[in-house]
Amino acid sequence: MFIGIIVYSKTGNTLSVANRVKQAFEARGHTVSIDQIKADVDEKKSKVNLTHRPDPTIYDRVVFAAPVWAFTLCPVMREYLTVLPELRDVNVYGIVTQHLSRPWLGGNRAVKKIRRLCANVGAQMIGEGVIMWSHSDRERHIEELAERLASL
Numbered sequence: 001m002f003i004g005i006i007v008y009s010k011t012g013n014t015l016s017v018a019n020r021v022k023q024a025f026e027a028r029g030h031t032v033s034i035d036q037i038k039a040d041v042d043e044k045k046s047k048v049n050l051t052h053r054p055d056p057t058i059y060d061r062v063v064f065a066a067p068v069w070a071f072t073l074c075p076v077m078r079e080y081l082t083v084l085p086e087l088r089d090v091n092v093y094g095i096v097t098q099h100l101s102r103p104w105l106g107g108n109r110a111v112k113k114i115r116r117l118c119a120n121v122g123a124q125m126i127g128e129g130v131i132m133w134s135h136s137d138r139e140r141h142i143e144e145l146a147e148r149l150a151s152l
């Protein structure tokens with residue numbers, strides 16, 4: 001399969017997880033492309049201007065990955081997913097990273113948001129994960145998540 005990993009990452013954490021997921025899919029023989037959403041963000045005014053909007057329709061499956069901001073999905077990914085083209089019956093995955101080490105402090109809500117916005121365009125989320133950057137088991141969590149998603 002041709003897998004697209006569409007990622008927004010401001011400081012590199014989510015991008016590094018995306019790379020690990022890429023490796024896990026590739027180890028199973030899939031072709032994987034990472035495409036980064038680019039945006040100008042005015043955090044004070046919560047304004048987002050997307051300057052690169054990856055095309056999700058060219059892939060067999062799509063992984064959406066983004067950080068948690070203010071206890072929910074960061075506004076860049078929210079803006080991107082809000083105007084997705086139709087992805088009827090496409091299987092997708094949702095990954096978020098956050099600093100805090102409890103998934104209910106934003107991560108779960110962010111994943112739920114990805115699932116809902118994908119469902120709006122007909123896509124079904126078949127795998128998800130929250131990576132907590134300050135968790136002492138972070139590396140193991142990333143490894144497990146990558147393996148779990150690639151095996152679905």
Ligand SMILES: Cc1cc2nc3c(=O)[nH]c(=O)nc-3n(C[C@H](O)[C@H](O)[C@H](O)COP(=O)(O)O)c2cc1C
Pocket residue numbers: 008009010011012013014015043066067068069070071072097098099100101105106133
């Ligand atoms: C504006 C902003 C808001 C954030 N809000 C939260 C938050 O509510 N909870 C949390 O755990 N981490 C929060 N973080 C930390 C990021 O979610 C975390 O560092 C993430 O891994 C960054 O991913 P990135 O390096 O791919 O940008 C915030 C970071 C930024 C820049």
